[in-house]
Amino acid sequence: GQSLEQPSEVTAVEGAIVQINCTYQTSGFYGLSWYQQHDGGAPTFLSYNALDGLEETGRFSSFLSRSDSYGYLLLQELQMKDSASYFCAVREITGGGNKLTFGTGTQLKVEL
Amino acid sequence: GAVVSQHPSWVICKSGTSVKIECRSLDFQATTMFWYRQFPKQSLMLMATSNEGSKATYEQGVEKDKFLINHASLTLSTLTVTSAHPEDSSFYICSATNSATGVHYEQYFGPGTRLTVT
Numbered sequence: 500g501q502s503l504e505q506p507s508e509v510t511a512v513e514g515a516i517v518q519i520n521c522t523y524q525t526s527g528f529y530g531l532s533w534y535q536q537h538d539g540g541a542p543t544f545l546s547y548n549a550l551d552g553l554e555e556t557g558r559f560s561s562f563l564s565r566s567d568s569y570g571y572l573l574l575q576e577l578q579m580k581d582s583a584s585y586f587c588a589v590r591e592i593t594g595g596g597n598k599l600t601f602g603t604g605t606q607l608k609v610e611l
Numbered sequence: 612g613a614v615v616s617q618h619p620s621w622v623i624c625k626s627g628t629s630v631k632i633e634c635r636s637l638d639f640q641a642t643t644m645f646w647y648r649q650f651p652k653q654s655l656m657l658m659a660t661s662n663e664g665s666k667a668t669y670e671q672g673v674e675k676d677k678f679l680i681n682h683a684s685l686t687l688s689t690l691t692v693t694s695a696h697p698e699d700s701s702f703y704i705c706s707a708t709n710s711a712t713g714v715h716y717e718q719y720f721g722p723g724t725r726l727t728v729t
Contacts, residue, residue, distance in 0.1 A: 529716075530716055532716060532717075534720075539723075540722065540723075541615075541704065541720040541721060541722045541723060542655065542704070542706075542720045543720070544717045544718065544719075547716045547717065549716070586654060586655070590715075590716050593668075597643070597708065597715045597716070598645065598657060598660055599645070599657065599718060600657065601654045601655045601656075601657075602654060603654050604653070604654050606652075
């Protein structure tokens with residue numbers, strides 16, 4: 500089966516840098532995505548890594564090590580609006596096509 | 612661009628009745644749509660993959676006769692919860708990939724439907 504583990508909660512102060520880790524065990528791995536979800540809202544896409552290394556998109560960066568089955572999301576210059584849940588998700592190719600399996604989610608709290 | 616809508620945004624129904632939830636891609640065509648269920652403070656659990664013009668692919672443990680999925684056009688997929696029970700109360704979210712871009716790793720999510728079964 501598939502499993503993705505993330506820390507349940509992370510707290511940081513405004514302006515700081517925070518890293519959210521994700522370890523996974525899955526078959527048919529094709530890539531690792533990150534999504535942000537505010538309370539009661541829709542998940543929104545942040546980044547995607549198919550190859551090892553770091554992808555940078557503004558204040559957000561994402562890293563993947565396929566050999567270690569590990570990735571992380573790095574958020575810099577934290578703002579209050581970054582308080583949300585963050586999910587890693589493994590993209591798998593199956594008989595039905597592409598699908599995402601989501602991690603357990605990390606609740607990020609940004610404080611003043 | 613890449614907006615997905617869901618209707619209704621919330622619904623309350625009585626136990627034993629059926630509820631239909633619509634998922635629409637407003638400004639793009641979606642060959643594939645996905646249906647998820649999310650309980651409070653928990654992750655998104657994929658229920659099924661909906662392919663336009665063909666039968667949906669259900670995840671293990673999801674009853675296909677209880678959660679009926681129809682994807683009759685490139686912009687609309689529906690999920691019908693039949694004979695709903697209180698344990699079906701949850702947040703149902705759909706997502707879609709943009710067929711035209713060929714980018715399959717990015718899913719666009721709808722705002723979700725809060726279902727409460729009394």
